[in-house]
Amino acid sequence: MGSSPPAEDSDESLIRRVQGGDHQAFSTLVVRHSGMFFGAAYRMLGDKGDAEDTVQEAFMKLWSQPYAFDAARGAKFTTWFYRVVTNMSIDRARKRRPSAPTEVLETKADQGNLQDAALHDKRVQAALEAAIQALPEKQKAALTLCFYEGLSNKEAAAILEVNIKALESLLMRAKAGVRQALAQEGLLEGKGYAYG
Amino acid sequence: MLMDELDQILLKRAVPEVPHDLSGRIIRQARAHQLSPRPFRSLFLEIMDFIVLPRPAYAMAFSLCVAMIVGFEAAGGLAFAQQDWSSFLMIDEGEWL
Numbered sequence: 001m002g003s004s005p006p007a008e009d010s011d012e013s014l015i016r017r018v019q020g021g022d023h024q025a026f027s028t029l030v031v032r033h034s035g036m037f038f039g040a041a042y043r044m045l046g047d048k049g050d051a052e053d054t055v056q057e058a059f060m061k062l063w064s065q066p067y068a069f070d071a072a073r074g075a076k077f078t079t080w081f082y083r084v085v086t087n088m089s090i091d092r093a094r095k096r097r098p099s100a101p102t103e104v105l106e107t108k109a110d111q112g113n114l115q116d117a118a119l120h121d122k123r124v125q126a127a128l129e130a131a132i133q134a135l136p137e138k139q140k141a142a143l144t145l146c147f148y149e150g151l152s153n154k155e156a157a158a159i160l161e162v163n164i165k166a167l168e169s170l171l172m173r174a175k176a177g178v179r180q181a182l183a184q185e186g187l188l189e190g191k192g193y194a195y196g
Numbered sequence: 197m198l199m200d201e202l203d204q205i206l207l208k209r210a211v212p213e214v215p216h217d218l219s220g221r222i223i224r225q226a227r228a229h230q231l232s233p234r235p236f237r238s239l240f241l242e243i244m245d246f247i248v249l250p251r252p253a254y255a256m257a258f259s260l261c262v263a264m265i266v267g268f269e270a271a272g273g274l275a276f277a278q279q280d281w282s283s284f285l286m287i288d289e290g291e292w293l
Contacts, residue, residue, distance in 0.1 A: 026223070030226075031219045059226070124208070
């Protein structure tokens with residue numbers, strides 16, 4: 001009883017066809033995955049335009065250098081592509097100039113007709129985004145891959161080319177950094193309780 | 197694993213919608229890349245694709261160190277080689293000829 005061959009429309013089958021120059025297979029991969037990787041890139045970069053450019057660049061790299069993915073090793077295409085997108089996002093973030101700090105809306109007693117809940121949510125969103133973008137790139141990537149993209153610690157560690165202990169340390173520091181930033185804004189009470 | 201307040205806030209993080217033309221742009225760009233082939237350049241790139249250095253900077257630094265060490269070692273034997281060459285040019289054949 002051996003392993004069954006990959007389905008014809010599986011990512012690995014499609015990438016083999018891309019390696020043969022099949023543009024239709026490439027288009028299928030793009031349509032299937034561009035949205036998911038856009039979300040990941042956005043979470044790492046915090047800018048819609050940068051995220052679009054990163055995803056576009058990553059797919060063009062796939063098209064121009066399809067043999068960069070070695071299907072024979074048994075690796076999943078998505079895991080490999082996460083690494084490409086993550087590395088490109090980290091490089092892009094390091095090259096660009098520091099952006100202006102995200103504005104945090106200050107609640108005022110005389111907001112009048114503004115709903116407090118909506119205003120509070122907006123303030124939380126702005127503070128959260130600023131806190132995450134202020135994290136070091138690897139911590140941000142670890143948080144994105146594990147918390148938002150739902151990857152296992154093993155997969156995320158492979159993508160970031162660190163061991164699992166180092167990944168857990170990155171995650172812990174990322175959350176601590178965000179927690180501290182939100183607590184300074186008065187948006188988080190206490191430190192929460194440890195889990196694990 | 198219970199989620200604390202921070203996890204709940206993290207989950208509320210907003211992400212913009214995927215641009216509706218993103219996949220179309222990528223597909224069109226790839227097709228344009230396909231329609232303008234450069235056979236010699238692409239052959240070069242194909243060959244270079246096989247030469248995958250996991251950490252190019254470290255590999256180059258290591259190669260440079262090795263080259264310097266080999267160069268210094270060779271320099272030590274150079275004088276001997278020159279001596280051999282000189283002795284080759286000045287072979288004393290005695291009474292043979």
